[in-house]
Amino acid sequence: MTDAPHRVDRLWPDPALDLTLDEAMAAFAPSARRVDRPVVAINMVSSIDGRAQLSGSAEGLGSRADRRLMRLYRAAFDAVGSGAGTLRATGVWLRVGDDLAARRMAEGRPPNPTGVVIAGTESVPTDGQWFAGDEPRFLVVGRENPLTDAPPGTELLRAPDERPAPAWVLAQLAQRGVRSFLLEGGPHINASFLEEGLIDEVYWTIGAHLLGTDALTMIAAMPGGSRYADEPRRGRLVSVLRHEDELFLRYRFDAGG
Template identity: 30%
Template sequence: MPVTRPYVLLSVATSIDGHIDDTSPSRLLLSNAEDFDRVDQVRAESDAILIGAGTMRADNPRLLVNSEERRAAREADGKPAYPLKVTITESGDLDPELKFWHHGGEKVAYTTDEAAPKLRERLTDLADVVATGPGLDLGALLDDLGRRGIRRLMVEGGGHVHTAFLSQDLVDEVHLVVAPLVVGEADAPRFLRAAGYPWASSRRMKLAEARPIGDVVFMRYLPKEESDA
């Protein structure tokens, strides 16, 4: 039987000038408390959450559903308290002491054939390590998640990961939050990088929702659908 890939939701917050962080050692907080709570709800509604190795190293996140009530609701529905936590790494150079591995429920790390033995040795029983081939194959990753019963995948970044998923036309929905900040630093990481995206620059995505959340603006786009405008 063909594998049903998960529905892929890409979630990101940016400054007005398109940056997801600045160049300071500490993480730039772009969202506000109300929007962080919205993100927690989206996490609770997802079967898996994915971040890249760069985000793990830079931010060292736990990547959890923080609300006790939302975790309880998941368990009442027969789900684990926390979504599956997923990361991708081409090099396999991930520190086993990172918080990602020691909080929440099950974890899986996708990597290349060459890096997989090293990563398995580093992580031991902290995560399931899956090799996707000579390179990091996102299609193979989605197929494997589908076989694991993952129906909804939330992709939280960073920029390299966002670019890879969008440029390969693997995103069904984008949650974009714009904060009233200007970073103005040429070397600061951006939401998207230059890539061969599968659309002409004149093609307009469908805007499904837009609303203010405190001082930020939340927009929900459907990149596989065109605007009616």
């Protein structure tokens, strides 16, 4: 079932009031494709004070409009993924919904993006709803992960390292035809992609909440320190939408920026 149209104002660029979210997103496409690897975006929601968890999940930080926006972003990508920590905490749901699946098919694309979950050393529950879909799925695990088989319909990819290096994951996806990858967190897998300089875009929803907790931020602190601690990776603001008290921001990070 499709949500009722959510109304947004486009604040930047080309300000326009009272659009539907779908109208405002009609021309959305991930930033230009790359020849060396799939283009990578992360999509996260946080509170005003930057926390990406509310009572241990992202649920409740974003509105129904944000949930629609997540699907609109997904629909534009070849593959959508999460870290295993998110799968363990809440389960993952990386599909687009019937109306956007139909739109993708009309464009000659598979109804849903390829699904990707990235684990390292620890066991992964394989009984969740993510494993029951029709879309191609990759479960990426580290060299010593105890999992030996993935459920039918899911390809198990075992990395040569203890934790799959993001560049290795992207190379595997590229070999399987993926040219764009949307990573939906959580904060630790996001950090691993940032550490390797592999985030091209950030889609950030700010929910109008203050928490004052020590919950994870959208990118977790990097073990051993961040290479960007003194020289931050600078982004450019691409667009801003407002839905009621919530902001939908898009940033682009140029190579080497």
